Amino acid sequence: MKPLHQRLHLYTEGDTYIFVPADDGVETQSLTIDRASGDIVLNRPNASSPNFGRRSHRTIYGIIGLISLSLSEYVIVITGRELKGRLMDHEIYRATDFDILPMNPNVSMDSQLHPVEAHLLALVRSHLLGGNFLFAYGWDITRRLQAQWQARDAAVHKALWEMADDRFFWNRFLQTRMIDASISTDQDLAKFILPIxxxxxxxxxxxxxxxxxxxxxxxxxxxxxxxxxxxxxxxxxxxxxxxxxxxxxxxxxxxxxxxxxxxxxxxxxxxxxxxxxxxxxxxxxxxxxxxxxxxxxxxxxxxxxxxxxxxxxxxxxxxxxxxxxxxxxxxxxxxxxxxxxxxxxxxxxxxxxxxxxxxxxxxxxxxxxxxxxxxxxxxxxxxxxxxxxxxxxxxxxxxxxxxxxxxxxxxxxxxxxxxxxxxxxxxxxxxxxxxxxxxxxxxxxxxxxxxxxxxxxxxxxxxxxxxxxxxxxxxxxxxxxxxxxxxxxxxxxxxxxxxxxxxxxxxxxFDGPRQDAFDLMTGNWIPRKNPTAASFLVTDSRPLIIRSVPVVASFSMFMICAGLTLPRSSDYSLFYYFMLWFTLFGFCLIFILLHGIDYVSWPRLIPATDVIYYSGPGFRSANHGKGLKDNFGLAKRSRWLGTARSRVGVDHGIELEDLKKRVD
Known part of the structure; x- marks a missing residue:
């Protein structure tokens, strides 16, 4: 099986990222990614290091892949790793730190980004830091021992990514661009494609x-x-x-x-x-x-x-x-x-x-x-x-x-x-x-x-x-x-x-954003190149009454606590005061329970409206959380989740179909 580069030096020269292997190989080839055009090019063997490039002080331990968000495409790299063990003479690592490099020269990670782009980047970071990602440079950790033995002859001349089990090749979607570049051109990028x-x-x-x-x-x-x-x-x-x-x-x-x-x-x-x-x-x-x-x-x-x-x-x-x-x-x-x-x-x-x-x-x-x-x-x-x-x-x-x-x-x-x-x-x-x-x-x-x-x-x-x-x-x-x-x-x-x-x-x-991160990183949802089209990700489109009730409940609890410190002339002096605020607080709790669905942290990229409002054959234990029947029209308005789905539906369907062709 073709070995992978274990350490890379990153140079930024003009509008290009250059990944130079730190391995002491005779046929060492660096990789250039053009930030403007997105072209991925394998340089000639032993090409000299960039003369005017700015070298990153961090060592790169692998390229996870590229992801496209609303303003820019980004290169995700591993900048920290932890040795988990040595299995059959092969070292197994866990990725511990990452860096996200913008492809768009006009996008800087240090400047204030559009709220939608910042939100999507936050999803990417939370997924990377919250997951347990494992990799090895010379052993296929995605396949069980029996499967490796059965395919041992085919694996001799193939790249690690070609032999990886597609189900457990977690960054398969993120590696689509590099795999396509390796397949469609004469350049072999196998040493840079790291399955995790x-x-x-x-x-x-x-x-x-x-x-x-x-x-x-x-x-x-x-x-x-x-x-x-x-x-x-x-x-x-x-x-x-x-x-x-x-x-x-x-x-x-x-x-x-x-x-x-x-x-x-x-x-x-x-x-x-x-x-x-x-x-x-x-x-x-x-x-x-x-x-x-x-x-x-x-x-x-x-x-x-x-x-x-x-x-x-x-x-x-x-x-x-x-x-x-x-x-x-x-x-x-x-x-x-x-x-x-x-x-x-x-x-x-x-x-x-x-x-x-x-x-x-x-x-x-x-x-x-x-x-x-x-x-x-x-x-x-x-x-x-x-x-x-x-x-x-x-x-x-x-x-x-x-x-x-x-x-x-x-x-x-x-x-x-x-x-x-x-x-x-x-x-x-x-x-x-x-x-x-x-x-x-x-x-x-x-x-x-x-x-x-x-x-x-x-x-x-x-x-x-x-x-x-x-x-x-x-x-x-x-x-x-x-x-x-x-x-x-x-x-x-x-x-x-x-x-x-x-x-x-x-x-x-808290699981809504976590689910969004899964869908974004595995390619189930692809953003448009227009952050305004995804403004629903950073706005609260619920009806005003839905949003206001928790505020009223919090204020009622504050007034109840404040009442405990007020002076009183008798045991009944604050009776009506407490009755008012306890009644209001209780009403808010009942309202929240009746409209529980509206207070759950739902995924926003691919809303669950098809499940929540399913009315076909089957079984439903109850219909809690949707409000009283025709509760001032609130039951109908509680379909606010569906508005987000309609705004991404057309774009999601077209791009996802195209993506499946590329990934599969």
């Missing part, structure tokens, strides 16, 4: 029975239907589901003659093993509509395309992983029941030969903190796990000893907390089997008999769960005390309560 992955990476080095072992956990988040907890649910018409993650557990066993003091290289591992699981939202058209209530309104859209979309999704998974074992953890009663029923109905209708459905009533089986009863699910899946196996590559063999032929796809409502617990349990079961098959553990032993090793395993899976939950739900994972300690505790339940409150606040009041 949104996910987690954790490597633990330990010993068991004198054998040196590397235990690694990698999660890869799909760039398709990406977003936040309540604003990306279910499936789309292309068969992509929300919160899709591939999780790979790698077990690397060193040769018996390798000492603890040696630094392991790839060829010193006697055996490499990989076990893969996946998670994803229930693959039907459904959503939960925020209304400021703790439990949002559940909405299931029973569309004619549902069966086709689910079939596309499952067939894609079968093509990628083999047989599918669908483990559904959604509750069988209460709020979640309609989602379970819809899932089961369409799975039964499709009746695909390589798909097996298994329901496990998590909350019922594990109630009263009987979390050990997850073993019931393991017993159910035990034979299938052994049949589908795992990937094993021995240094003494040319071909794999074992190949994983199927995968467990786990989901709950959010694919976070219950899913994390089950995936960690299945991973531990497989890890025990791998170590026993290799003769490292006795037939009756498990990793729980080796506290040091077991602790590393639990911490790794708990950190992995927290990272996925934070990216999608806004807080660390619930139930993580069980993953960390193998026990469910009252302290853990209290921590879960605090995390639930944090999720509620973030999901209702």
């Amino acid at each position: 992955m949104y996910g987690t990476f954790d490597l633990r080095r330990t010993f068991v029975h004198g054998r040196h072992i590397d235990l690694c956990l990698i999660s890869r988040r799909s760039r398709f239907r990406a977003g936040t907890r309540y604003f990306r649910r279910g499936i789309d018409h292309d068969g992509k589901v929300a919160n899709f993650n591939e999780t790979e557990q790698l077990l690397l066993i060193a040769s018996p003659n390798v000492s603890a003091a040696q630094r392991l290289s790839e060829d010193q591992f006697a055996t490499k093993l990989s076990f893969v699981q996946i998670r994803g939202s229930v693959p039907v058209f459904w959503a939960e509509v925020n209304t400021l209530r703790y439990k949002p309104d559940l909405q299931i859209m029973d569309l004619q395309e549902t069966a086709d979309a689910m079939k596309k999704h499952l067939q894609e998974q079968i093509s990628n992983y083999g047989n599918q074992y669908l483990v559904n953890l959604v509750n069988k009663k209460g709020h979640e029941l309609p989602v379970k029923e819809a899932y089961e109905r369409y799975v039964a209708e499709l009746n695909l030969p390589n798909v097996r459905y298994e329901y496990f009533d998590f909350h019922s089986e594990c109630k009263k903190m009987r979390w050990d009863r997850i073993s019931i699910l393991v017993d159910i899946l035990k034979d299938d796990l052994e049949k589908e196996g795992y990937f094993q590559l021995d240094a003494s063999q040319e071909k794999p000893t074992k190949v994983q032929q199927g995968v467990v796809r786990t989901n709950c409502m959010d694919n976070l907390d219950r899913t994390n617990v089950v995936q960690a349990t299945l991973a531990k079961h497989t890890l025990n089997r791998q170590l026993r098959d290799l003769g490292i553990l006795p037939p009756t032993a498990g990793i729980d008999d080796y506290e040091g090793f077991a602790k590393e395993f639990r911490e790794m899976w708990a950190n992995h769960a927290d990272a996925i939950a934070t990216a999608y739900g806004g807080s660390g994972a619930l139930k993580s005390d069980f993953t960390r300690t193998n026990k469910r505790t009252r302290k853990g339940a209290l921590d879960d309560g605090l995390k639930s409150v944090l999720r509620y606040l973030k999901n209702n009041y």
Whole structure:
């Protein structure tokens, strides 16, 4: 596989950016990006450094790509990195700092920008700084070990970006310009095109029975239907589901003659093993509509395309992983029941030969903190796990000893907390089997008999769960005390309560801009070259009465607090004063609750009006938050979200269609 440049020096000369590799290569070629025309040119080998260019004092560790906003196109580069570990002789990094370079010579990051441009740039920065972006220069972190081995011959003469898994190539949209330039011209930009992955990476080095072992956990988040907890649910018409993650557990066993003091290289591992699981939202058209209530309104859209979309999704998974074992953890009663029923109905209708459905009533089986009863699910899946196996590559063999032929796809409502617990349990079961098959553990032993090793395993899976939950739900994972300690505790339940409150606040009041950032960075929404056309992003178009009620409520609370400090001649002297302000405050709270939808932080780039005001066949648990019926016409005016959609609809549709042609 073609190597990438690991360090670049940036020169600004006139209206050009020049990226000069800091590598000591004989055939070193610099890259020039013309700020005026946008042309990307690979210079001749060993071209001299710019004579009059101003060199940046910061080292560039990779080019993430280019993004076009309303006033200018920008080059996004990595200026800070953190070494996360060394996997099979390859260094894995996390991007920690970034720089955004304007292409338009008339745009300066130091001057005051148009409010729309400043808002879009803020979305870009928040996404970069809030995500967990991983990359490597010589190893494809986007593909699991088995997929890398199967494509090893094709990878020899190809670039890293050409081999990257398209689902987990997070900056694929941002790299479109450079990839197009590399394909359409004779210049090879492969050394400058760095794929990054949104996910987690954790490597633990330990010993068991004198054998040196590397235990690694990698999660890869799909760039398709990406977003936040309540604003990306279910499936789309292309068969992509929300919160899709591939999780790979790698077990690397060193040769018996390798000492603890040696630094392991790839060829010193006697055996490499990989076990893969996946998670994803229930693959039907459904959503939960925020209304400021703790439990949002559940909405299931029973569309004619549902069966086709689910079939596309499952067939894609079968093509990628083999047989599918669908483990559904959604509750069988209460709020979640309609989602379970819809899932089961369409799975039964499709009746695909390589798909097996298994329901496990998590909350019922594990109630009263009987979390050990997850073993019931393991017993159910035990034979299938052994049949589908795992990937094993021995240094003494040319071909794999074992190949994983199927995968467990786990989901709950959010694919976070219950899913994390089950995936960690299945991973531990497989890890025990791998170590026993290799003769490292006795037939009756498990990793729980080796506290040091077991602790590393639990911490790794708990950190992995927290990272996925934070990216999608806004807080660390619930139930993580069980993953960390193998026990469910009252302290853990209290921590879960605090995390639930944090999720509620973030999901209702802060996730709109986060979702906008996902849509902007993955190319779901493309700005016009006219900031005035996107002025809705920085203005509040809600009716005046909607905007004024929180102000009145705040003022009422201020007057109540002020009244507590006023002198009084008797206990009843301020009775009417407090009655007035408490009544006004209560009226405001009731009004806000009745019109809860108008106080949620909704995405503005791609509004959710199709879901909020869906009136087709399906199920709706309630219609909260939309005001009283014909409440002075307010129910109709509360469709203020739709005005933003109409202003971007035409532009979005045309440009997105053109973009899909370029990206695909």
